Amino acid sequence: MDVSEGGNLYDTIVIGCGMAGLAAGIRLAMFGQRVMILEKHNAPGGLNSFYFQGGRKFDVGLHAVTNFVEGGRGTPLGTLLRQLRLPWDAFKLCPQIGSRIAFPGMDLRFNNSIETLESEVARVFPKDIDAFRKLRKVILEHDALNLESKVQSAREIVGRIIQNPLLQDMLFCPLMYYGSARERDMDFDQFATLWKAIFEEGFARPLEGVRVIIRALLERYRSLGGTRRMKCGVKRILAKNETAHGVELETGEVLEAKQVISTAGWAETKLLCGSQRTDPDILENTGSLSFGETISFLDTKPAELGCGETIIFFNDSDQFHYGKAENPFDLRSGVICFPNNYDYGRSGDLPEGILRVTGIASYDHWTRFNADSYEAQKRNWFPRIIKSAIRFLPGIDWETIEKRTVYQDMFTPRTIEKFTSHLGGAVYGAPRKAKDGRTELSNVFLAGTDQGFLGIVGAMLSGISIANKHVLMSGR
Ligand SMILES: Cc1cc2nc3c(=O)[nH]c(=O)nc-3n(C[C@H](O)[C@H](O)[C@H](O)COP(=O)(O)OP(=O)(O)OC[C@H]3O[C@@H](n4cnc5c(N)ncnc54)[C@H](O)[C@@H]3O)c2cc1C
Known part of the structure; x- marks a missing residue:
């Protein structure tokens, strides 16, 4: 566990240590933000994680990294590597x-x-x-x-x-x-x-699978001073007057932040904000x-x-x-x-x-x-x-x-x-996406699967776009 200095106040709390959460965290830490990524599970990667079993290395999801063009110039993959200041060969594709x-x-x-x-x-x-x-x-x-x-x-x-x-x-x-x-x-x-x-x-x-990508992202995030806590589920997003001021963890601990980026999903984030599973809009989406x-x-x-x-x-x-x-x-x-x-x-x-x-x-x-x-x-x-x-x-x-x-x-x-805590085991999340990343709370934003950019490259691009649009460019 990385621990931030200076108590429990962060500029941005990111919920989820998958591709979108890591990319958003890197982007924000790069601009000097105090960022905390919170992940419910013990392994990073979310839907695209890895595990060991029977003496073998398994990828959870990886069939293929899409968007591959040799050299990457002018392509989404090239853009995301540039935005994260990672070299072209960082993912060894x-x-x-x-x-x-x-x-x-x-x-x-x-x-x-x-x-x-x-x-x-x-x-x-x-x-x-x-x-x-x-x-x-x-x-x-x-x-x-x-x-x-x-x-x-x-x-x-x-x-x-x-x-x-x-x-x-x-x-x-x-x-x-x-x-x-x-x-x-x-x-x-x-x-x-x-x-x-x-x-x-x-x-x-990558020959060695998705762990190569996750390792590159984690190292970059850590080198920028970004912090994360694993096995650390968020129970609630705390808000007053339609503005979030932090999160309560499953342990009861409270962390304060100026804004929250959630990669948990549209309905899953609504539940964290206090909606019920039986609410019609949650059932419908x-x-x-x-x-x-x-x-x-x-x-x-x-x-x-x-x-x-x-x-x-x-x-x-x-x-x-x-x-x-x-x-x-x-x-x-x-x-x-x-x-x-x-x-x-x-x-x-x-x-x-x-x-x-x-x-x-x-x-x-x-x-x-x-x-x-x-x-x-x-x-x-x-x-x-x-x-x-x-x-x-x-x-x-x-x-x-x-x-x-x-x-x-x-x-x-x-x-x-x-x-992954995705309701219904829905790999691609909600049918209706929140493309602009906005939620019912003025400073809680969605990134990843339910913002609408899918897959490994899409999720990372989503994390970057939401961090840029709603936090860095708006001067939060
Ligand atoms: C079987 C399978 C095969 C796939 N194959 C490919 C492929 O070959 N190529 C490709 O490009 N894409 C593939 N994908 C899709 C790709 O994995 C996803 O689109 C992408 O990883 C989504 O990333 P994300 O960060 O948006 O979300 P997620 O990976 O879902 O990350 C969200 C994270 O948030 C955490 N979280 C949720 N709730 C909380 C909470 N309350 N508190 C704290 N943490 C929380 C979750 O544990 C999770 O780690 C595959 C997916 C699956 C499941």
């Missing part, structure tokens, strides 16, 4: 090998060069290539970062440009899986942001999309089994369904990730093969069991999830995966809620 969107009888490959996707669309959907190019132009000209903009339906805008529903679904599938809190549709700002992050820029990963993931460590590299791709987004149905899971695990679609399949070059190689399969999972199902039944459910679902995914990996069968697996783990919506 290595580019993906190549990914695929797999629908029944139809594949679109893509990598970190948009030309690959464009030529794939021309090959598979020759009649729709002009519409694809037109959509791309609209996206590139769209200012998705305007914090004051109104919500627009991406399905409507894309549908007006691309008539082919299959191509629409294939383009929506990766973007929804990597950042939509809304069922069936997305806000066009978010669609455009994720399009750029995934298709125009691309995927990368709590996310209903949660996920589960299987992680299998293999005694061989995926490439040796014929799997050389980085990420595969799959769907087996006529229409791609992205919505609340009606079954414990929605086996119709999902994401396969092989962390081995990045171009690590001279950085080295991962010691074992790793297969991750992610899909939409039911919060209601996974939270209703006692501990024993919960473990039994996981054992039951694990092979079903992998069998459903490997339908999209030609040449691979369940027997091979089973024989080659040396260790495995699985997380569910229950795990996500336990370790």
Whole structure:
């Protein structure tokens, strides 16, 4: 625990030591603010943390760092590193090998060069290539970062440009899986942001996983005199006359601050301000999309089994369904990730093969069991999830995966809620975002997931933007 000198009065208290909280904390400490980051859990990183189990290092969330462009100049990743005064190689990112969107009888490959996707669309959907190019132009000209903009339906805008529903679904599938809190549709700002992050820029990963990024952020924050307390949940935000003056911790201790930045989520922050879980606006704006993931460590590299791709987004149905899971695990679609399949070059190689399969999972199902039944459910679902995914990996069968697996783990919506306190285990938070970061209290601001910038890069950019806009530029 870092302890601030001079008692319990801070310029800014940041709730949450995930990507958004750390980035906001760095930015504020850089300008001489006395900052305290408070985190409920013992590990930093939030939704993108890491853990050790069975002698192995696990990443909680990381499939890919998006927005990767070599050198980063003029891109969101470059901007955020510059704002945090971190060198370009701080996160030690290595580019993906190549990914695929797999629908029944139809594949679109893509990598970190948009030309690959464009030529794939021309090959598979020759009649729709002009519409694809037109959509791309609209996206590139769209200012998705305007914090004051109104919500627009991406399905409507894309549908007006691309008539082919299959191509629409294939383009929506990766973007929804990597950042939509809304069922069936997305806000066009978010669609455009994720399009750029995934298709125009691309995927990368540090060889040693997310801990490299977290370590770089923690060191930077500490070097600037920023302080943090772990295992230190905030119970209440204390306010008078619609202005916060501090927080009460779960231990009863009170810390005073001139302002609070909360990365806990929109509804979660409202609860900290005194709302009830049964309040209609909280019920209406709590996310209903949660996920589960299987992680299998293999005694061989995926490439040796014929799997050389980085990420595969799959769907087996006529229409791609992205919505609340009606079954414990929605086996119709999902994401396969092989962390081995990045171009690590001279950085080295991962010691074992790793297969991750992610899909939409039911919060209601996974939270209703006692501990024993919960473990039994996981054992039951694990092979079903992998069998459903490997339908999209030609040449691979369940027997091979089973024989080659040396260790495995699985997380569910229950795990996500336990370790991040996001209501309903909603990874992407509330369907309605608070883009301007304002809350009902004049000096409490939202950053991260529910401000609307998602993913690792998005969350960090959100922390920076909110710290800049509401604290540094307003001279607080
Ligand atoms: C399984 C999974 C896979 C993912 N894969 C990727 C990926 O490959 N690439 C990518 O870019 N993104 C990925 N993401 C999304 C990405 O992790 C998140 O969008 C991002 O990390 C959100 O960061 P955040 O700081 O906004 O929120 P969070 O990470 O949720 O941080 C909020 C923090 O606040 C803390 N907190 C909450 N309430 C309190 C309280 N009362 N007191 C104190 N602390 C509190 C929480 O414990 C948490 O640490 C994935 C997420 C998951 C779950």
